[in-house]
Every structure is written in C-alpha cells, then in structure tokens.
Amino acid sequence: MHPDQPASAQRQESLWGLFLIFLRLGLTSFGGPVAHLGYFHNEFVTKRRFLSERSYADLVALCQFLPGPASSQVGIAIGLLRHGYPGAIASWAGFTLPSAIALILFALGIAHFGTLVPAEALHGLKVVAVAIVAQAVWAMARNLCTDAARISIMAVAACIALLLPNAVGQLSVIAAAGLVGMLAFKPDAAHAHESLPLRVSRRTGACLLLLFAGLLIGLPILAASFPHGAIADISSFFRAGSLVFGGGHVVLPLLQSEVVPPGLVDNDTFLAGYGAAQAMPGPLFTFAAFLGASMNSSPSGWAGGLICLLAIFAPSFLLVGGAIPFWDGLRGNARMQAALAGINAGVVGLLLAALYQPVWTSAIHQPSDFAMAILALVALVFWKWPPWLVVLSLGAAGGAIGVMGQG
Template sequence: MSDPRSIDRHPWGVFLVFLRLGLTSFGGPVAHLGYFRDELVTRRRWLSEQGYADLVGLCQFLPGPASSQVGIALGLCRAGYAGAVAAWAGFTAPSAVAMMLFAKGIAHYSEAIPVGALHGLKVVAVAVVAQALWGMARNLCPDAARISLMVLVACVALWVSSAFGQVLSMALAAAIGMLFLTPAVHEPREPLPLALRRSAGMTWLMLFVLMLGGLPLLVTVYPEPALVVFDAFFRVGSLVFGGGHVVLPLLQAQVVSTGWVGNDAFLAGYGAAQAMPGPLFTFAAFLGASINLTAGGWTGGLLGLLAIFAPSFLLVMGVLPFWETLRQNRRMQAALMGINAAVVGLLLAALYDPVWTGAIHEPQDLAMAVLALAALMFWKLPPWLVVVGCGGGGWILASVQSVAL
C-alpha cells in the first residue's frame, strides 16, 4: 500500500488534500479545525497534536479567519510558500465559486428566484448569528468584566455605525484589557514545528503595514474602482478578530452603508454562505461579484476574495517567527482578552442591525428564526439543511400569503 503522505509533500498534493476538505468541511470554523485535525494530524501525521494546538493558538491570536490561517500555516509547513497558497486555494475555491455563481444568479435571474426564498435566507442569518453569538459569549466573556466590555462595545457600535467606530472600539478594548484583565498562566510548550527567519517575518509584517496604511492614501489619489474594492476588503480582513461571523458588521459598514450592495442582497448572500463548505470569508466573493462598480462580476468577486485573505497570508508568515516571544507576554495576552470581548460586542450589535432589522418583519419571520435556531443548537441539524429549509419555508409562506390576498 502506498503511503498517503508521499504525494502531499509537494504543492499539488497539498492542493488536492485541501480541495477535498474544501468540498466536505461543513459546519463553520470550529468544525473545520476538527476536520483538519482528523485528516492531517491523526491520519496523515503532518505534525503532532501539540504542534497543531500551537498553530491553532497562533491563528486565534491573529485577526482574520482562524481555520483558513491554520490551513495556510499547515501548507507552509508541508511545502513552503507554494504549499501555503495551494492549501488556501484548495480549501477556498469550492465555496468561493459557488458564492460568485449565486451572486450572478441573483443579478441576472432575480425575477426567477422566489422572493420568499430570498427572505428565508435573510431569516436564517438571524439564527446563525445568534448561535455564533451565544457560543462566543460563553467562551470569550466568562466573567463580569468581559461581559461589561462586550455590552459597552455593542452600544458604541450601534451609536457609531461605521468601520471607524468598530476599529476604535477594538483599540479601546485592547487598552482596557491591558490595564484591568489578568490572563491565565499556561505551562511552557514546545516550539512550533515551523521555522522562518525573523528577517523574513519582518519583511512580511512591513508589507502588511505598508498596504494597510498605504492603500487608503493611494485610493484618494487614484480612485480606480478595482483599487477601491481591494482596499475596502483588505482593511476588513486586517481587522476581524474572533472568526468568520464577526466579519459581518465590518463588511456591512463597507458595502451596505456605502451603497455598493443592497441590504437585502447582503443578508441573502450571508444566509446562503451558511450552506457552503469551507470558510465563511468566501462571503467576500459574493459581495465583490455583487458590487455595482466596473469591478463587479467575476473580477469583483476575485478582487474581494484575494483582498480579504491577503492579510491572513502576510500576518501568518510575519508573526510566526516571533510567536514564541509574543505568547509569553502577559500584557499581549490581556490585550487579546479585551479584543475578544469586543468582537462579541460587535457581533451583538450586528445581530440587531442589520440582521434582525433586515429580516424580522412579521410574527412568522420570528417563528421561522426560532425554529432555525433550535434546529442548529438543540437538534444539531447541519447548517446547509437548515438554510435549505428556511429558503423553502420562506417560499411557502410567501405563496400562502399571495393566495390569501
């Protein structure tokens, strides 16, 4: 019998391994990390349990989609920089293509899609965000101090509904965390099973800072639509702490508040994203393909996708050489505790606006959302099945109402 680990030492082999995961990994970031562990630690033995846990810890420390960043790091470990790109491409491509096709379908065949079905996708987003909020609050806000910080950030986000207000909230939360929160003491761990020179890491970090600060300046001088789209999605990918669902308020501020994408299409796309395998950040491909600019369509979808994931590559490769030092710094750990509480507050604000306000208009909407939440949290139905059920339920309700009228 051939060794299953023989082919996956090359970028093409890494791509095939992650393509399989990208086609079958339903259930969100936590489930993705479980799939990675089963396939790459238990079965293929790419690295040890402790090494995998350390990679997960590194990626949870960084802004961006943790499961995708773990995949990038695993690909980097296995086949260098080309392996990192191959791992990301394989894991991301299936859902990204599906989301861009969905955006094109709404744009060109919206009259053929039942209005009730699209409304059902908006309603299921209420249940999905509520479930994510509950799970994140239990894990990241376990005490009165962090609950208070969560509520404060939610109020600020609702009061100052802009990307600037959200970034300011996270910065203040980090400062409060440094001053008032006390991190737990962890036992010493073995070094991570990856090695990059600090000079290379510093180069990647400098490129990240240059792009984060330079792109907005470049846009003011050269406001080409494609560059504007790339800048907006790059900033979102640079500032999202806490996982895929937290991207919702930042993206809403960038594309809905600016009029690039309508709120109905935004929520319908977010609902459809729950039915897809792979990373939730491929929602950016849907939004990029939906943007009413010359960069829209396939070009806009690819721009949004590349831009929102670009910070993940730069940060993983930039921070990795310094991770051993950073994770021992208790002030950094305390700041991260504050940031984590802040992102739960941002998600709480997003649950109200735009998710609740855009979807719950009638008692039957609330009933459908409650059923969807029960199906996800208590009946443990797969998310894609709940999404399909809500789409069908919305279509049936709309049909019954039209007949009654």
C-alpha cells in the same frame, strides 16, 4: 488543536478535504460576515475542534484589526494554519468561488437570475443567520466571558458598537477592551497560551508585509503610466481591499467611486450587481467579480471578473500571512494575554451588537419570523442539525410561505 480532541479530529484532513469543507460553507453561508464567523465557529471549533475557543477568538480579534473582509481573513488564516499556503488558497477558493462564479454569470447576461430565488426564500435564509449568530455568541460568551468583569466589558462593548455602528467604533471598542484587560486582568495559568501551528516564519511574514506596502504604494504609480486596462483595475481593487475596515458594505462607496464616475460600469448595473451580491452566500467582496466582468473596457467578462476578484482579496493574503507569525508571539506575552482577555470579551460584545443590527433587524419583522428563528436555533443546538441542512430547510420554508401567500 487542543488536547481534548477526539482522534478523528486530530487527524489532519487532506488539502482536498479542507477545500470541500470550505466549498460547502461557500454554498450555504448566508447572512454576511458576522454570520460567517458563526458558521466557522460551529464548523472548526464546535464540530471539528481545529481550534480552541481562545485561539479562534484571537484569530477573529486579529482579523478585526486588519483592513479587508474579516470573515474571509479568518478562513484564510484557518487554511494557512492547517496546510500552509496551499491551505490558505484552498480555503479561500472554496469559500469564495461559488458566489464569485454566480455573480460573473449574472454580469454576463443572466437577466432573470434574481427571480430564480423567491424573496421569501431569501428572507428565510436571513432568519437562519439570526440563529447561527445567536448560537456563536452564546458559545463564545460562555467560554470567554466567565466573570463579572468580562461580562461587563462585553455589555459595554455591545452598547458602544450599537451607538457607533462603524469601523471606527469597532476598532475603538477592541482597543479600549484590550487596555482594560491589560490593566485589570492577570493571565490565567489554567488557560496557558496555546501556540498556533505556524507554517510561516517571522522573516517570511515581514517580507509579506513589505510586499503589501510596496504594492499599495507602487500600483497607483504604475497605473498612472498605464491608465487603461488590467493594471489600472488591479490598482483600484487592490486599494479597495487594503483600506477598508468594517466588511463588505463599507467597500461599496469606494468601489463605486472607482468604477462609476470613470464610466467603467454604469450606476444601474452597479446597483443591480450589488443587489444580486446580497442574495449570495459567502463573502460580499465577491461583488468585485461582478464589476470586473461588467467593465466597459478590456479586460471584462471572465478575465476581468477573476482579475478584480484576485486583486481585492490579495491584500488579505498578504496581511494575514504577514501578521500571524508576529501575532502568535504577542499572544504568548503575559501582558498581551491579559489584553487579549479583554479583547476577546470585546469581540463577543461586537458580535452581540451585530446580532441585533444588522442580523436581527434585517430578518425579524413579525411573529412568524421569530418562530422560524426559534426553530432554527433549536435545530442547531438541540437537534444537532448541520447548518447547511438548517439553511436549506428554512430557505424552503420561506419559499413555501411565499407561495401560500400568493395563493
């Protein structure tokens, strides 16, 4: 926490309070991983001031480097820094369980689930995501891109990310921005390194990283001896959560190859579940819960859904808990601070590119969409509405527009 926090923000919230914060985010954070980072920024940097701009950007940069769902990993890291391991679990559970439970219920036979939410209302939620991401990009750029050099890195990073819209392009941008920062910048004495409130020792971090590597290697060997049942499912979903960069959409072909060819889930069911997952708030990786509940083998249903959900997120817990102690030490190094100045500008560039593709392109199709986005942005920035109220209002407005159009 930084020193200009009000007394109310400096008081440590309870573990239950942390869970409720993330539960509200899990119920209202539509728009995908980039939008989630915007919601987190508004909640934990702007509103509650749990983290400074620099510390938040450093966490985002770390999670961009790690495989798995970056936004969920940022949430896990925030929980870990606030309340240790129980906080990591509470933040993950609050953010993840709403969409996971809904998808398991859908898998268990709620055939008309998708029709309960009109397409126009879902479109309104996508428009809100445009405003959320735009607000986050502006706030981060104002604090992290403070001179011509950093603005240039941001602009070049955004251009490269738009031209190379894949995980390789993102990692290349971050690495190149860090190299430029290391060569071009000197650490700013006015913004000295702010140590994170660590609750994990380096020794524990090393053990978690070794456990991650051991499971990644050992689970496939164990699954080969027990090719049917929970061990094989855990191995498949743990591997999916360990080897995918770039977020939930990138994991789709890997999961499909794990469950469709072996006949565990038929392709029509797979696509129906993926479509339903798009309509959910929270992380797209909760699609694993749908697949686990839909399995044509045992375990399935609730047990299968929860097993696959835990398996795909387990690498994120191990990687975040293992990397943070070493990351904080690197952040305190003078050369690393210079590199992070470039990396942070590059991260803002990545978010700026994502504001256009996929957030803007999937939501703004006509003048009325742009008008709603403007209203949402004004409500967030000037009227100081909380994001959940903007989400509900724009979702309802979209549904009303759809009803009037049908009339």
